[in-house]
Amino acid sequence: MPRARSSCAEADLYPAVKAFLEGQGYDVKAEVRGCDVVAIRGDEPPVIVELKLGFSLALVLQGVDRLTLTDRVYLAVSRPRGRRGRRGSVLRRDVRDLCRRLGLGLMTVAPGRSPGCVEVVVDPAPYRPRRRTASLTRLLGEHARRVGDPNRGGVTRTPIVTAYRQEALRCAILIERGGNASLKALRETGLVPNAPRILQRDVYGWFRRLQRATYALTERARQDIGRFAASRALPELASGATIRD
Known part of the structure; x- marks a missing residue:
């Protein structure tokens, strides 16, 4: 039953x-x-x-x-x-x-x-919000460092272009133009102040170490550059900007 x-x-x-x-x-x-x-x-x-x-x-x-x-x-x-x-x-x-x-x-x-x-x-009581100072600092910092407005509000299942990703993309574009690059050369462009940290951490799997302090791009990096270019999310980078070892 x-x-x-x-x-x-x-x-x-x-x-x-x-x-x-x-x-x-x-x-x-x-x-x-x-x-x-x-x-x-x-x-x-x-x-x-x-x-x-x-x-x-x-x-x-x-x-x-x-x-x-x-x-x-x-x-x-x-x-x-x-x-x-x-x-x-x-x-x-x-x-x-x-x-x-x-x-x-x-x-x-x-x-x-x-x-x-x-x-x-x-229990009901007057609300006294406690400000999360560290979170607010990170929020304002991300807004200040991000160049332009590369994302579309409300989208899901799409990689967000953060300020960090923009810097990593700058590194990747510069390396692509030169074939490979040393940390010193990238730093001297003045376009990516955090280049050593970005290349060494390699969060996105874009950079391949050739020898000490010298890097090239992975195939994944080339694919992602093309994908972000297609969605018009690549950071602005002067066409003449390049690296000189």
């Missing part, structure tokens, strides 16, 4: 949320002026809880609307089941961060009537 599917409705979350809030001294009532749950304790601002089986944009928008009534708004969703469920959307870090940024609380609920069925994941 086929197994009967277990069904759960938003209303099944209410008893546990009610018991949880009553356990903290709140007077709890459901469906008050469009709010799923309203809890009052003395002269404190009310707590509003919106119930949904899953986390969604509609629930977030509902919570944001309730912030016009009180700063103490929780989004309550059904607790994910099993290991796979616990890796689900509601427990993801970016979901928690979103709630914090918006000043919303977040709780998960297992159907039942026990306060223990409720787990508070995030």
Whole structure:
């Protein structure tokens, strides 16, 4: 016989949320002026809880609307089941961060009537972002070093032309024009200040070491130069720029 599917409705979350809030001294009532749950304790601002089986944009928008009534708004969703469920959307870090940024609380609920069925994941509080100085420095540095705008915003599965890749392409083009090149000659062009580091690391598999401090191109480099040329993503390099050993 086929197994009967277990069904759960938003209303099944209410008893546990009610018991949880009553356990903290709140007077709890459901469906008050469009709010799923309203809890009052003395002269404190009310707590509003919106119930949904899953986390969604509609629930977030509902919570944001309730912030016009009180700063103490929780989004309550059904607790994910099993290991796979616990890796689900509601427990993801970016979901928690979103709630914090918006000043919303977040709780998960297992159907039942026990306060223990409720787990508070995030409490509502004013958001005070902590600036990631190192990340900002890298962002600004990449923007400043990148020449022109070689990429198309929104594309996927396409190599991004970073400032580092542009410098590596300059190295490759100069070597292609000369057949091979020494680190000294590349450095003396003034076009690629980081040439020694780029050639020695060889991130893209473009450079073949002929002898100490002298390099030629690999076949992969020639293919990639052609591919970037076809997409008009090659860095500007004067036609007369070349290397002299």
